[in-house]
Every structure is written in structure tokens, then in C-alpha cells.
Amino acid sequence: MQQIFNFLFKNSILLLFLLLLGVSLTLTIQSHSYHRSRAVTSANAISGYVYEQVNTVEEYLSLKEQNEALAGENARLKKMLFNTQDTVNAPEVKIPLAMGQFAVIQSKVIRNSYSAPENYFTINSGIKEGIKPDMGVVSSLGVVGIVENVSNGYATVLSVLNPKFELNAKIKKNNHFGTLTWNGKNTGFAQLIDVPRLATVRKGDTIVTGAESRIFPENIPIGTIDKVYMDKKTNYYTLEVRLFNDMTSLGHVYIIENKDRDEIIKLEEETTNSNNEQ
Amino acid sequence: MSSSTIMNIFRFILLLALQVIIFSRLNLFGFLNPYPYILFILLYPVNGNKAGLLLSSFLLGLMVDMFTDSGGVHATACVTLAYLRPTFFKFSFGLSYEYQTVKINERLSPERFSFILISIVTHHLILYLLEVFKFSGILLVLTRTLFTTIFTLILSIIIIYLIKPGKQ
Numbered sequence: 001m002q003q004i005f006n007f008l009f010k011n012s013i014l015l016l017f018l019l020l021l022g023v024s025l026t027l028t029i030q031s032h033s034y035h036r037s038r039a040v041t042s043a044n045a046i047s048g049y050v051y052e053q054v055n056t057v058e059e060y061l062s063l064k065e066q067n068e069a070l071a072g073e074n075a076r077l078k079k080m081l082f083n084t085q086d087t088v089n090a091p092e093v094k095i096p097l098a099m100g101q102f103a104v105i106q107s108k109v110i111r112n113s114y115s116a117p118e119n120y121f122t123i124n125s126g127i128k129e130g131i132k133p134d135m136g137v138v139s140s141l142g143v144v145g146i147v148e149n150v151s152n153g154y155a156t157v158l159s160v161l162n163p164k165f166e167l168n169a170k171i172k173k174n175n176h177f178g179t180l181t182w183n184g185k186n187t188g189f190a191q192l193i194d195v196p197r198l199a200t201v202r203k204g205d206t207i208v209t210g211a212e213s214r215i216f217p218e219n220i221p222i223g224t225i226d227k228v229y230m231d232k233k234t235n236y237y238t239l240e241v242r243l244f245n246d247m248t249s250l251g252h253v254y255i256i257e258n259k260d261r262d263e264i265i266k267l268e269e270e271t272t273n274s275n276n277e278q
Numbered sequence: 279m280s281s282s283t284i285m286n287i288f289r290f291i292l293l294l295a296l297q298v299i300i301f302s303r304l305n306l307f308g309f310l311n312p313y314p315y316i317l318f319i320l321l322y323p324v325n326g327n328k329a330g331l332l333l334s335s336f337l338l339g340l341m342v343d344m345f346t347d348s349g350g351v352h353a354t355a356c357v358t359l360a361y362l363r364p365t366f367f368k369f370s371f372g373l374s375y376e377y378q379t380v381k382i383n384e385r386l387s388p389e390r391f392s393f394i395l396i397s398i399v400t401h402h403l404i405l406y407l408l409e410v411f412k413f414s415g416i417l418l419v420l421t422r423t424l425f426t427t428i429f430t431l432i433l434s435i436i437i438i439y440l441i442k443p444g445k446q
Binding site for chain 2: 012013016017020021023024025026027028030031032038040041042044046047050051054111113114115116117118120122156184187248
């Protein structure tokens with residue numbers, strides 16, 4: 001017994017080091033393994049408060065660009081409104097049906113990250129505003145991420161610029177589906193993989209969110225095709241997509257809640273389970 | 279509490295604040311972020327409490343991880359650096375470093391420079407290895423370590439000269 005104590009006492013620094021190393025390595029490996037697995041995130045009162053204070057100062061530097069982006073979005077929405085075929089009758093029937101499934105919450109990016117191999121950013125709304133994990137985040141230009149961790153007043157968002165980000169997307173013109181991912185190289189581009197070979201793809205075609213996504217509504221813009229590669233092994237196309245969003249400067253964003261998400265997932269699970277039993 | 283403890287707490291808070299508010303948001307050339315917060319570990323008193331250094335380094339790394347959403351990479355790199363610090367001291371200042379009053383925030387001699395450099399390289403290499411976390415990214419790890427080391431080194435030396443105590 002005495003010897004054990006002696007050993008522990010002599011090597012206390014080494015043991016403390018190994019303990020702390022074990023804890024921090026566990027945290028690191030966990031964060032690399034799957035979604036929402038990080039134990040320490042910036043979605044908490046301390047870092048949220050600090051970033052909010054820093055953001056209030058920084059905001060003044062980009063006021064002009066933010067205003068222009070919002071005015072541009074207004075113009076686009078007005079154009080859609082003015083071009084509806086019958087502005088008196090149509091909205092009454094159509095809007096409740098189309099809007100019913102999705103709720104939109106306005107929010108602001110208070111910390112952005114784009115230079116790390118796995119990027120997350122922080123927004124200044126949380127449980128209080130009704131944010132939940134796995135809600136979609138879009139800016140006025142298109143998709144930017146998916147909510148990951150939520151605290152009372154803040155949330156962290158899995159950025160498009162993260163290899164963990166996967167989204168069902170399609171070519172707007174011909175409805176061919178693929179999966180949007182990021183290869184970690186360039187902040188201006190994402191990759192659309194597994195596009196079937198019989199799809200006609202051309203440089204400049206628009207990529208939008210697909211109908212299979214349970215998080216985003218269909219037809220939210222993502223980017224345009226910049227380059228087309230053929231994957232030799234699988235005979236699928238890999239498309240280099242130039243993102244509409246400049247991910248290095250994000251300001252106001254909208255959080256989209258798909259109210260039918262749980263229902264869809266439950267239904268799909270039941271279907272696969274009953275299929276397995278047969 | 280002795281004055282050196284208070285000095286350490288003050289340094290901890292100041293370097294952490296500078297790191298998360300300024301240095302982690304610089305993104306020079308789109309990817310370069312220096313990490314001069316590790317000066318806390320380097321400037322910790324040579325004969326100070328070793329367990330205290332390990333624990334405070336772990337906490338410092340964990341706080342930076344929390345602010346930058348990086349899992350636990352900073353905590354791992356900081357704890358390793360804190361543990362290896364005596365070895366680096368021995369390497370740079372010779373075997374009897376503990377009996378001399380080594381203060382790295384004085385005139386920049388080759389010994390001090392090599393100590394700062396080897397510490398920064400170790401920290402950054404572990405940091406980027408864990409952050410990239412795949413063998414195919416080894417080139418990315420090395421280039422990032424190289425460029426960030428240069429950046430951190432310059433900033434660290436500037437900061438050491440700025441916070442140097444006035445008494446001579």
C-alpha cells in the first residue's frame with residue numbers, strides 16, 4: 001500500500017498530465033466523429049456575450065454592405081410579388097398552403113469561421129427564440145448551414161464549409177439530384193457529388209436544394225456549376241459549385257423550421273422497420 | 279496570494295481575451311490565425327507549481343476551444359506543451375536551468391529565441407495534426423504549421439517586449 005502511494009506521489013505530475021491529455025483527446029476525437037457530439041461549444045452565455053459585444057462594434061464597419069444585401073433581397077421579393085398572375089386573388093389561396101409547413105426566424109451571425117478544416121459559426125438566437133437543432137439556416141443569397149448546438153440565447157451552426165455538412169441538392173433545370181459536400185479546400189466552392197451520368201450538366205447551371213431534404217424547403221438557391229468532373233470509379237459526376245454566398249462575410253440570416261420534419265422521419269422509420277420485418 | 283499568482287491570473291485573462299477577440303478572427307490571407315495565447319505557458323514562472331501549470335494550461339486551451347468551436351484540440355496541444363516545457367528549458371538553457379533565474383521576458387538571446395520557437399512549433403504541430411485529423415492532409419498540416427509558426431513567433435516577441443515589466 002505504502003509503495004502504491006509512493007509511486008503515485010512520485011509520478012503525480014505525469015499522472016495528472018496523462019489524465020488531462022486523456023480528457024482533451026477524448027473531446028477532440030468525439031468532435032471529429034459525428035454530429036452534435038461536441039461537449040464544449042460556443043453556444044453558451046459566456047462566449048455568446050463576448051461575441052455579441054464584439055459584433056456590435058464590428059457591425060458598424062459593414063453596415064453599408066448589409067443594407068445593400070437586404071435592399072437587394074427586398075427588390076427580388078417585390079419582383080416576385082408584382083409578377084404573380086393575379087395579385088388580388090392568388091395569394092389568399094396559395095400562401096397559407098405553401099407557407100404552412102415552414103416557420104422562419106430572423107437572426108444574426110455574431111461569429112464566423114471559415115479557415116478551419118471544420119467550420120462552425122455562432123448566431124445570437126437560441127431556445128428563447130424557438131431555435132432547435134437541425135433547423136436550416138439561409139441568408140438572403142442562399143443556404144449557409146444547419147443548426148447544431150443550442151443554448152438559451154445562442155446557437156452554433158454547422159457551416160456549409162464543413163465536411164460533416166451533407167445536403168440533398170439538385171440541378172434546377174432538370175431536377176437531377178446529388179449530395180452537396182465540402183472538400184475542405186476553397187471557401188468559395190462546394191461539391192455536388194453522385195449526380196447520375198445521364199444528367200445533362202453545363203457550366204453555369206443553377207444548383208438549388210432538393211425536395212428530399214427534410215431540413216430546407218425545395219428550391220432554395222445554393223450556387224452555380226463551375227466545373228464538371230467524371231468520377232472514374234463510380235461513373236457519377238462530381239460538380240464544383242460556386243456558392244452564391246460569400247461565406248467569409250455573413251450578417252443577417254434566417255432560420256427555417258420544417259414543422260413536418262418529425263412526422264416525415266417517423267413515417268420513414270416506420271416504413272423501413274416494417275419492410276425489414278417482412 | 280503572492281504577486282506572481284495575481285500576475286499569472288491577469289496574464290491568463292488578458293491573453294485569452296486578446297486571442298478570442300482579435301487573433302482568432304484575423305484570417306490573414308484567408309487562413310492564417312496566430313496563437314500567441316500560449317505565451318501564458320511560456321511565461322509561467324520556471325520554479326512555479328507544476329500541477330498548477332498543467333491545470334491552468336488545460337483550462338486555457340479548453341476556453342479557446344469553447345470560443346472557437348474546435349472540440350478539444352487547443353486543450354490537447356496546451357497540456358502537451360505544458361508537460362514538455364521543462365524538457366525544452368533543459369534543451370535551450372542547459373541542464374542547470376532551475377538554479378538560474380531564467381526569465382524569458384528579458385533581452386532576446388539565442389537561448390530564449392530557441393525556447394520560444396521550439397515551443398511554438400510543438401504546439402502548432404499538435405494543434406493542426408488534431409484539427410485536420412487525417413493522413414491525407416499531412417501536407418496541409420505542415421504548411422499551416424510553418425506559416426502560423428512564423429506569424430505567432432513575430433507576434434509573441436512583440437508582445438513579450440510590450441508587457442515587459444518596467445522595473446530594471
